[in-house]
Amino acid sequence: MFEVFESTESQVRSYCRKYPVVFSKAKNSEIFSVDGERYIDFLAVAGSMNYGHNNPEIKAKIMEYLSEDHIINALDMYTDAKEEFLLTFNEKILKPRNLNYKVMCCGPTGTNAVEAALKLARKNTGRTNVVAFSGAFHGMTLGSLAMTTDRTSREGASVPLTNVTFMPYDNSRLDSIAYLKWILEDDHSGIEKPAAICLETLQAEGGINVASVEWLQEIRKICTEHDIIMICDDIQVGNGRTGYFFSFERAGIQPDMVVLSKSISGFGTPMALLLMRPELDIFRPAEHNGTFRGNQLSFIGGTAAINYFVEHHLDEEVQKKAVIVEKFIQEEILPLDSRLSYRGMGLMWGIDFTEINPALALEAVHEGFERHLIMEVAGRKDAVLKLMPPLTVPEDILREGLAIVKASVEAALK
Ligand SMILES: Cc1ncc(COP(=O)(O)O)c(C=O)c1O
Structure with a gap:
């Protein structure tokens, strides 16, 4: 059944190994195999389908655009699709949040926008070092990978990954704030002052x-205080995932740069943006060029997605659904074993098996797949079972999926 993939496609393929089926169709939070088998989606294509698969309001706009022979790719030339996206993003997302950012259209993947942020932070400050955090994931190209901590990904680089100093993240055994202050203030700390601090x-x-x-x-x-550029990587947890459009809103802060990708295009088509304070916008024309910096379908989908987010009050929807998920985890999952713990917010939750046996998280993924639920693992030793449905998941399907999570955890614990 998978012969052509196994004989022809590179060994590097990964997700397909966890979900060995050929997928064909998808609607909101359900995915269907070529055999018509139904799966509930608690992965949302790694956060790129926040608005649901084939969201009808977004799809209608894309179909309309396609049917009228509009331009599809245009490098970074001016188009009406881009104009409408920029206007909508500014009026409906940035302005209501008192954010004043210039928008840079990067190459289509999240990691390209992270690279742009790194280059621009270094160019603005004249410094090379950046601070990132243990546990971080920022992408697979060399600059982003240098700020990514998992060993398997880093080993893929085969060159030294440099110019990054790692600090412990919040809730680590070390007080990272005190440590950070110390390295910046002690003229014998031995650590170069960074151009940027990049975090999720x-x-x-x-x-x-x-x-x-x-x-x-x-x-x-x-x-x-130290004239360091704060970069927030909102590629996975932006676009409403945490119950706010931008994940940093809950802290009432404004980063100097923000990277967005995944669900910003609304429909699963590629797009990545770097937002920056206007005075940081110092790249010369073409200094971070690329062919695919402006997929017009992504602008059309992105505009429709912003309208969808605002009109359907998706942030409030997510906060309501968060209560359902957290209550379920507390009442139905944690009692299964006192060594289980959980973390999360919005529609991003993790059940941590570290104290029992890290391998059980992947076991639960397999058990879930058997029961037609798609989930992923995350974290150190892949010990965390990650739940991340589309934000538009209907409440009955959310509850159906959660019941399968429970059955899968139970089966993994046996
Ligand atoms: C936080 C974060 N940053 C960057 C990336 C890289 O994005 P991409 O895979 O589109 O290059 C990801 C991808 O999962 C991510 O989660």
């Missing part, structure tokens, strides 16, 4: 580690 407010791949509001505010303060 909630480390997704790192195991659903939620930074506290106080910690985020302290980092913001340190960046301001």
